[in-house]
Amino acid sequence: MAQEYSGRFRRENSTVPISNYLEGIKKGDRTVLAKAITLIESNHPDHFRAGQQLLKDIIPLSGKSVRLGITGVPGAGKSTFIDRFGTELCKMGKKVAVLAIDPSSTMTGGSILGDKTRMESLSREENAFIRPSPSSGTLGGVHRKTRESIMLCEAAGFDVILVETIGVGQSEVVVRTMVDMFFMLTITGAGDDLQGMKKGMMELVDGIIITKADGANKENAIRTRNEYSQILRFLRPATEGWQTKAYTCSSITGEGIIDIWHVVQQFVKITKQSGIFFERRRKQTNDWLMTSIVEKLQQSFFQNEVIKEMLPVIQQDVEHGRLPVSAAVEQLMKLYLNEK
Amino acid sequence: MAQEYSGRFRRENSTVPISNYLEGIKKGDRTVLAKAITLIESNHPDHFRAGQQLLKDIIPLSGKSVRLGITGVPGAGKSTFIDRFGTELCKMGKKVAVLAIDPSSTMTGGSILGDKTRMESLSREENAFIRPSPSSGTLGGVHRKTRESIMLCEAAGFDVILVETIGVGQSEVVVRTMVDMFFMLTITGAGDDLQGMKKGMMELVDGIIITKADGANKENAIRTRNEYSQILRFLRPATEGWQTKAYTCSSITGEGIIDIWHVVQQFVKITKQSGIFFERRRKQTNDWLMTSIVEKLQQSFFQNEVIKEMLPVIQQDVEHGRLPVSAAVEQLMKLYLNEK
Numbered sequence: 162m163a164q165e166y167s168g169r170f171r172r173e174n175s176t177v178p179i180s181n182y183l184e185g186i187k188k189g190d191r192t193v194l195a196k197a198i199t200l201i202e203s204n205h206p207d208h209f210r211a212g213q214q215l216l217k218d219i220i221p222l223s224g225k226s227v228r229l230g231i232t233g234v235p236g237a238g239k240s241t242f243i244d245r246f247g248t249e250l251c252k253m254g255k256k257v258a259v260l261a262i263d264p265s266s267t268m269t270g271g272s273i274l275g276d277k278t279r280m281e282s283l284s285r286e287e288n289a290f291i292r293p294s295p296s297s298g299t300l301g302g303v304h305r306k307t308r309e310s311i312m313l314c315e316a317a318g319f320d321v322i323l324v325e326t327i328g329v330g331q332s333e334v335v336v337r338t339m340v341d342m343f344f345m346l347t348i349t350g351a352g353d354d355l356q357g358m359k360k361g362m363m364e365l366v367d368g369i370i371i372t373k374a375d376g377a378n379k380e381n382a383i384r385t386r387n388e389y390s391q392i393l394r395f396l397r398p399a400t401e402g403w404q405t406k407a408y409t410c411s412s413i414t415g416e417g418i419i420d421i422w423h424v425v426q427q428f429v430k431i432t433k434q435s436g437i438f439f440e441r442r443r444k445q446t447n448d449w450l451m452t453s454i455v456e457k458l459q460q461s462f463f464q465n466e467v468i469k470e471m472l473p474v475i476q477q478d479v480e481h482g483r484l485p486v487s488a489a490v491e492q493l494m495k496l497y498l499n500e501k
Numbered sequence: 502m503a504q505e506y507s508g509r510f511r512r513e514n515s516t517v518p519i520s521n522y523l524e525g526i527k528k529g530d531r532t533v534l535a536k537a538i539t540l541i542e543s544n545h546p547d548h549f550r551a552g553q554q555l556l557k558d559i560i561p562l563s564g565k566s567v568r569l570g571i572t573g574v575p576g577a578g579k580s581t582f583i584d585r586f587g588t589e590l591c592k593m594g595k596k597v598a599v600l601a602i603d604p605s606s607t608m609t610g611g612s613i614l615g616d617k618t619r620m621e622s623l624s625r626e627e628n629a630f631i632r633p634s635p636s637s638g639t640l641g642g643v644h645r646k647t648r649e650s651i652m653l654c655e656a657a658g659f660d661v662i663l664v665e666t667i668g669v670g671q672s673e674v675v676v677r678t679m680v681d682m683f684f685m686l687t688i689t690g691a692g693d694d695l696q697g698m699k700k701g702m703m704e705l706v707d708g709i710i711i712t713k714a715d716g717a718n719k720e721n722a723i724r725t726r727n728e729y730s731q732i733l734r735f736l737r738p739a740t741e742g743w744q745t746k747a748y749t750c751s752s753i754t755g756e757g758i759i760d761i762w763h764v765v766q767q768f769v770k771i772t773k774q775s776g777i778f779f780e781r782r783r784k785q786t787n788d789w790l791m792t793s794i795v796e797k798l799q800q801s802f803f804q805n806e807v808i809k810e811m812l813p814v815i816q817q818d819v820e821h822g823r824l825p826v827s828a829a830v831e832q833l834m835k836l837y838l839n840e841k
Contacts, residue, residue: 209827216825224822308826443820450819453830455799461834462798479790480783482564485556486648487549490793494801498838 179211183218189256189318191290198292201309216309222316224442226258227429229321230336232328232362233346238372238412242346243323244280245412249419250321251286258290258314259283259323260307290319303332308339308449333365338445341438342367342428343399344421349373349381363392367399368424374409374417382409402435403428467496519551523558529596529658531630538632541649556649559656564782566598566655567769570676572668572702573686578712581752582686583663584620589758590661591626598630598654599623599663600647630659643672648679648789673705678785681778682707682768683739684761689713689721703732707739708764714749714757722749742775743768807836 182200185193201212233239240261247257259280283289292314294304303326304310311322324340326332337343345366363369369389374382389407398405408424410417432438462468475493478484484492522540525533541552573579580601587597599620623629632654634644643666644650651662664680666672677683685706703709709729714722729747738745748764750757772778802808815833818824824832 213825213828213831217828220822220825446820446826447816450816450826450829453826454802454833457830457834458798458802458837459795461838462794476787476790480786482560485553485560486786486790486793488553488557489790490797491553493794494797498801 179214179218182215186219186313186317187222191317194290194313194317195292197313198306198310201313202304202306212309216312219312219316223312224315226311226315226320226322227342227425228311228340229323229425230333230340230343231323231325231346232333232336232343232366235327237346237348239325239327239346240279241412242370242372242410242418243325244283245415245418246421247280247283247289247321247323248286249415250422251283251288253422254288255321256288256290256319257283257286257321257323258292258317258319259325260292260294260304260310260314261323261325262294262327290314290317303335311339328362333362337365337399338448341432341441342425344368344370346370346372347385349378349385363389363396363405365399367403367405367428368421369393369405369407370421371407371409372412375411375414379409379411400428400432400441401437402431403437462497465497468493471496519554519558522555526559526653526657527562531657534630534653534657535632537653538646538650541653542644542646552649556652559652562656563652564655566651566660566662567682567765568651568662568664568680569765570673570680570683571663571665571686572673572676572683572706575667577686577688578752579665579667579686580619582710582712582750582758583665584623585752585755585758586761587620587623587629587661587663588626589755590762591623591628593762594628595661596628596630596659597623597626597661597663598632598657598659599665600632600634600644600650600654601663601665602634602667630654630657643675651679668702673702677705677739678788681772681781682765684708684710686710686712687725689718689725703729703736703745705739707743707745707768708761709733709745709747710761711747711749712752715751715754719749719751740768740772740781741777743771743777802837805837808833811836 182193182197186197197215200208201216203209203212231239231243243259243261247259250257261280280291284291292310294307303324307324311324314322324336326336333343343366345362345368347369349371369386371382371386371389374386386407386409393405393407396405406424408417408421410421412418429438432441463472472493475484475489479486479489522533522537526537537555540548541556543549543552571579571583583599583601587599590597601620620631624631632650634647643664647664651664654662664676666676673683683706685702685708687709689711709726711722711726711729714726726747726749733745733747736745746764748757748761750761752758769778772781803812812833815824815829819826819829
């Protein structure tokens with residue numbers, strides 16, 4: 162994680178007090194927002210404390226956006242969709258933040274150019290903010306601080322937050338726990354699209370978007386949409402009171418793009434009326450707390466100096482049958498808890 | 502877990518010193534073995550200490566069996582297979598222990614009769630020991646102390662340990678981490694057996710046994726076996742250097758039963774020669790230690806008195822946006838580590 166921390170930022174950071182971050186974020190300053198995200202992503206103890214203070218200060222300003230998750234295999238048209246969709250929203254006067262995957266980089270520092278070319282139109286918009294995450298070293302583009310980044314973007318006044326993932330491993334399950342609404346993007350293929358889908362994906366999303374519905378491909382796209390809709394009718398929806406459906410659109414012609422935004426508005430309206438929207442956010446926050454506790458606990462244990470010294474010795478004793486596992490665990494717990 | 506603890510045992514236990522357990526186990530006394538398993542399954546602090554001492558004492562006596570896992574959906578013929586297979590092994594002079602599922606009971610105490618009737622022939626054998634686990638409240642028949650039970654059975658001189666699971670949730674993945682060789686039992690159906698199989702099962706087992714290969718069903722069973730064998734050739738085997746194959750047998754006629762034992766012997770010979778056998782056991786022990794540490798750590802945290810008192814308060818603060826998650830985690834960790 163240390164190398165994520167570019168020299169340029171480190172220099173600047175030491176001269177920027179927290180109040181400046183807060184002020185800049187309140188003003189919606191995108192440069193300050195970018196630096197604030199880098200600050201909370203940092204593992205340096207000083208930055209951690211500063212980041213905590215900043216997060217505490219911005220909590221009251223956060224929570225007012227719509228958080229949208231976007232998943233889809235590489236080639237499904239995620240970046241062109243986000244580019245077009247985001248640009249249309251900006252033109253409507255919305256402020257759009259994208260927490261995106263940067264396939265061109267393994268470092269946060271050097272990836273801005275990559276995303277400028279990936280989302281060319283959106284990156285020129287005044288009201289857009291694009292934060293690239295390297296796809297490697299993160300969970301398919303989901304950074305361990307993505308939740309905090311969402312809050313910072315919200316505090317900076319962004320109305321729509323798009324979180325992109327390539328669905329590697331469990332990344333789309335993780336994204337589901339941090340967004341209000343979740344879309345899967347897909348394209349039509351040789352008719353075996355549905356078979357190729359990851360198990361359980363359809364039960365995880367609130368909408369399936371078939372992209373590239375233009376030219377010779379349009380008819381195929383509509384057929385695929387109908388096939389999905391057929392199946393979706395028999396599945397339990399990801400969100401209570403919302404029927405997951407399939408949609409088509411074209412990021413080239415723009416057809417169907419604004420309709421997706423209307424679907425989002427509809428979703429927000431229905432789930433806010435039923436209370437599901439707020440209940441989900443409450444639950445997400447609580448789950449996040451619980452997961453963080455368990456992570457921190459393990460980190461604290463395995464990085465404890467006495468444990469680091471004694472664990473290999475005890476492991477040897479257990480492997481060679483000199484100590485039962487449960488006795489070893491008791492012994493390690495004693496060492497851990499007395500040490501502190 | 503408290504109700505697992507029958508009154509009868511509690512009375513007797515208080516009068517039995519650890520040395521008597523050890524002696525009884527060394528003699529292969531099945532009544533003492535049953536009581537010893539109940540002792541290590543107990544959550545009572547006194548029993549925990551006694552159980553630890555006993556486990557430490559028996560470690561040098563354990564490890565000398567072949568540990569076989571048996572999985573299969575209800576109706577696959579697991580109990581009739583184990584009954585016949587175990588009886589044949591006993592007749593060869595082997596000592597056979599079965600850690601079995603008891604579908605008739607939700608309590609360990611009252612389930613012996615249930616298994617007497619399920620494995621009628623085996624339960625009459627002098628050299629057999631059947632330990633039923635309730636299927637509910639455990640992981641498909643796998644008790645959280647099954648590993649320790651295996652060790653106790655080995656110390657009591659049992660050569661073959663059969664661990665049965667119904668493959669609910671992740672139970673067959675758990676069983677795989679505690680046995681040397683793993684069989685899946687299945688029957689022939691309407692030709693769609695292969696589709697109905699749990700994803701990844703074939704990559705988890707060292708052999709697939711098609712049971713009920715008798716009478717009018719024999720031909721079907723052979724066809725199914727060939728279908729499985731075809732597929733298995735293209736899969737990565739669960740055990741390096743061992744080709745997973747499909748076999749047929751009949752627990753009624755006994756045909757193919759002894760052949761399964763020859764397969765087991767072959768497996769043990771090959772994996773002991775390559776060292777895989779010992780390497781797997783070493784790795785299993787280490788994984789067990791690591792899993793136990795993480796479990797114990799969480800238990801210690803969430804059962805801590807200060808944490809139990811403060812967690813709901815902090816949860817409220819986090820949910821209402823008065824405290825960032827990471828700050829909450831820091832605060833809870835401080836409370837936890839200062840408390841002890």
